[in-house]
Amino acid sequence: MKNLALILAAGKGTRMKSELPKCLHEVAGAPMVEHVLATAIAAGTDGQVVIIGHGGDQLKAVIEANRDEVVFETQGEQLGTGHAVQIAKAHIDQSEKTTVILYGDSPLIKEDTVRALMAKAEELQGPAVLGFDTPNPGKYGRLLTQGDELIAIREAKDATAEELNVTLCNSGVIACPSALLNTLVAQINNNNASGEYYLTDIIELARADGHKTGFILCEEAETQGVNTPADLRSVSAEFQNMKREEFLSQGVKMWNAESVYFHHDTQIGAGSLIEPNVVFGPKVTIENNVQIRAFSHLEDCHICENAQIGPYARIRPGSEIGDGARIGNFVETKNAQIAKGAKVNHLSYIGDTEIGENSNIGAGTITCNYDGVFKHKTKIGQRVFIGSNSSLVAPLEIGDDAMTGSGSVITENIPASDLAIARSKQVNKAGLAKKFMDRLRALKSKQ
């Protein structure tokens, strides 16, 4: 193993006022620790160790459900960030190159930032710290620097008044050549204002031993950590901002990006337009040049090139919308494969259904897929025309080029090219409407 990520996640998170371990609170539908793991992997670490403590079993169970390569170490008592790193000694020993330390409650750190920090540690052959400049340095540890050299990190509690004026702060993310990291953390003591083992002490320890130390800077927004529900709200809002910027830079168009909500795993191709007030649930992938019109809600679905969805469409799990297909207003699809060029334009429910190429589903068509106990499939061929307000009672197969008369309740399969009409025949009674109304009006005038 070359590069290792250590993710600190042992803290209790008392101020979240929740039974859930802090790092399992979700941002854009994924636990915070999952964001950090995904970033660590994307940034090129080959191994990931999560330091767990409070709620450790629950944290482990959730992470292991998705990622079997992640390793855990338990920190029984939280004696400080330096102590948390000491716990992982054996894993750090196995890393031939660099170890990067991340926090499980700081999910916004970017992959490129982590890469740049590891590169800095390799260049220095010493510890490199991720810092940020802020007008409100508050309780953050301060970076004491000389030019581009980092002299020390001073925790706010231990700082002099002069040091507290420093606005360069420690994000907590630190990279260091692995072998050196182990020798440095072994020397950390707890002689400080908090009585904790500070990881930040490795800077002065490294310098005392003749090693180079340095830092790189990132935007403050990336370093935001979560301690309270209010922090979770602002981190979630910032995540949405970052996603919007990312999509815009990839060629996705939005008229009012602030009203669009993404899931952590949303994928959208270049040239696609997302109109206002669209919400993406989990596992949505959208190809190029798709139009998602206003007020649509999508989850666990795939939308192919040039398709048009909405306005006011609900695309539910298992929906696959083909090239150039159209799903219009007040249409709900679920487990539906809708082929190239097919259209479901108005007021329909399409569930457990396959629709062939270029078929047209009339307004108000409903697939009756559920009998109260079982779900059944509807299979519609190519170039089929379903008349408006048809009820398609599954299980059902409709052949290519078939048609249904509007208002039909279709319960039998329809062979290819046939027209099925399943409604009572129309009878016209001569003059009866007028006669009937005249009688009612006469009755009313007598009252």
Ligand code: UD1
């Ligand atoms: C730490 C840094 C500080 C930095 C700040 C950024 C130290 C000594 N200080 O301070 O310079 O500005 O982060 O947010 O490193 N954790 C464990 N085990 C422990 C202690 C902490 O797993 O024994 C985890 C926590 O759950 C948390 C993270 O490490 O996710 C940071 O710990 P925290 O106590 O919040 O550190 P700060 O005092 O904020």
Ligand code: CA
């Ligand atoms: Ca903190």
